[in-house]
Amino acid sequence: MSIFLKFRARTGASNEAAVVDIAESNASEESSQHIRRGPFRPDVWVNARQRNALRLRTFYYRGVDIAITALLALGWLTYPAAISSIGQLTIAQVAPYAVGWLCAMWFLISANLYNFGPSSHVWRHVAATVMVSFVGLLAGLIVQAVTSVSAWSDYLLWAGLTLIAIAILHLIWASAAVRSRKNGALTPNIVLVGATRYAELLITQALKRRDINILGIFDDRTDRSPDAICGVPVLGPVSDLLTHRLTPYLDCIALTLSPDAADRVGQLERQLSILPNKIAVLLQSDEPDADEITRALDKLAYTPVHLLNPPINDDRRAFCKRLQDLVLGSLALCALMPFLLLIGAWVRLDSRGPALFRQRRHGFNHEEIVVWKFRTMHHNRADNAGIRQVTADDDRITRAGRFLRATSLDELPQLLNVVLGQMSLVGPRPHAIGMKTGQVVSADIVAEYAHRHRIKPGMTGWAAIKGSRGPMHSAADVRRRVQLDIDYIERQSFWFDLWIMARTLPVLLGDKVAMR
Structure with missing residues (x-):
């Protein structure tokens, strides 16, 4: 009977990134230490979130290739005149370069030359990209022969420069991938x-x-x-x-x-x-x-893991979500910075203690992350472990904190978590590690609780706009939150995220009942 593999997506648990010390017992005995550590110990430890970010770099590589080669074609067409002269070019003059460039880029992508596998050799990869690009550029040469508007030497010189640019770029990309695999970051x-x-x-x-x-x-x-x-x-x-x-x-x-x-x-x-x-x-x-x-x-x-169920997020969807977070999150952080400084000053004046509160929470793949918020409780009574959830008329909350919680403005510092890649603008809300519902750890109430960690946690989410916000005081609250989070993970898309973001502000401001 031959080997076959069944793969299944799971969700769940982990602890913090002190893996450097995993399984070490006796530092004085080098041989024992080697056995405990194992022969496959990587030089660089990266968690699942960081590893996914490294894999998604290929989309950035593709974007850089397209931008640089397009600029090269544009510059070649307008040289030595000013860039404004591009409007004076005829279709016959532009067509060979446009066809050659489009075909070269399309062939590179279609040939999976942005998939840097474990067996990829740097110079072999560069040679493959040059050959594939050359075939694409031949299409432009055919158009050049048909139009015969400009000299063949002009097109051939541009094609040569384009091949050199692609070769240099892919030499950089392939070398980075090989280096990451050698030190264990991508293995x-x-x-x-x-x-x-x-x-x-x-x-x-x-x-x-x-x-x-x-x-x-x-x-x-x-x-x-x-x-x-x-x-x-x-x-x-x-x-x-x-x-x-x-x-x-x-x-x-x-x-x-x-x-x-x-x-x-x-x-x-x-x-x-x-x-x-x-x-x-x-x-x-x-x-x-x-x-x-x-x-x-x-x-x-060598091959992508094939799941029994379709993957929740393919690389393209994950890349679009990260790009959405990076662009919108950075713009929001810059635009709101004066407002954030004013809130921080108000928190400091309202009660003693720092303006910001940080708490360890579970992120993607159960990774432990530090989440930032404006402090809403008295500094000496803050609950870092999240064991005691907030209740109505909670005496730990400051005057400023009540307003910040009611409007969810205390969550705005998490824009920094979004820009750093630890959180997303939209996703399941991150819960404190060991958070309890009554006397029971919330994660123990629902078997599928850890499934909400199959995606990065978010500042807002499907559960938030559907009324499941703030503390969970009963098992029913936990079940509803988990179900809504799983519903979001299964439906997640770029446009769905935008719709949730658009709905967040009116829903939160219109809710006078939920405790946050």
């Missing part, structure tokens, strides 16, 4: 569940290839499991993975179990379903050969 991080013989075969082949990081192994059979397999540490039982500090850094969790352990596979899938990470179930033959192992690792290392 996929996975953990294995099951300290089995098959896990040993996977690790052995992965050590030879070095295009995937296997950071550790989890196995419930702790009494029979070794301390390490080929240097990769066994970090504990599967239950430890649910709250392990590695979780925010993982791209995938691979189950390496026997093919006849179908019941155990189902049990583990249910147990790990609260995690945000993708899960790969490896169903293998009893005696897998080298080709089967290679195919399994290729799917993990």
Whole structure:
């Protein structure tokens, strides 16, 4: 039976980014330390949010290529006259350059030359981009031959300069991608569940290839499991993975179990379903050969993870959302800066303490982030852990704080979180870590609670404009909030976000009941 992989999107839990110290026990014994750390330890640790941002750079690369080559064509057409002379050009003069440029760019994109895979060699990639661009520019040369308005030498010189520009740009892009993979910033991080013989075969082949990081192994059979397999540490039982500090850094969790352990596979899938990470179930033959192992690792290392359910956000959607956040967030932050300074001064004059309040909350992939707000409570009574939620006539809230909460102006400093990429303008509201509803941790009330971390948290969101704002005092409140957040994640789009932003201000100002 050949290997095949099933992938499933998950949502869930993690802890903070102190991964540098993961699994270290005895600093004085170098050999022991090496075994505990494992042979796949990357030089640079980046979490899932940062890794996604690195992958989305290819959209910026594409934009720079289009802009520079377009400017080169525009400058060539108008040189040595002024740029205003472009209006005097005829269609016959412009057509060869326009067709050549459009075809070159279209061929580059269609040939997936902005997909810098693990096997990409820098000079091979540059050669491929030059060849593909050359084919596109030939289309313009054909148009030049038909129109015969200007000299062939002019077009050929421009085409040569364009090829050189594309080659230089892709040399930079490919070199950056290779460098990021070498230091581990782009190399996929996975953990294995099951300290089995098959896990040993996977690790052995992965050590030879070095295009995937296997950071550790989890196995419930702790009494029979070794301390390490080929240097990769066994970090504990599967239950430890649910709250392990590695979780925010993982791209995938691979189950390496026997093919006849179908019941155990189902049990583990249910147990790990609260995690945000993708899960790969490896169903293998009893005696897998080298080709089967290679195919399994290729799917993990080279190809996009294929999910049983369609992906919530493809790269294009994620890029558009990030661009929306960066442009609108930066404009809002600059425009509102004088207003923010006035609010900060008012908070300082109203009560003793700093103007800003910061709190650790869960972000994308359960990453811990520091969220900024204007302080609305007395400094010595602030609840950093979010254990006690706000109630009506809460005596901890200052006079200025009541107004700021009623208008949600206390959330405006989170524009800084948006610009930094930790939050989005629209998304599920970030909750304090360990926040309680009554005497119960809110995350324990609804099994799907962690699914709201499949996307960046937002300053506003679908739940906010649908009335689910502020504290959650009952299990019903938690269930409704989680359901609305999941509804948003499944519907998210550029235009849906704009509609939510447009609805936010009138909804918040018109709500005199909800406590915030």
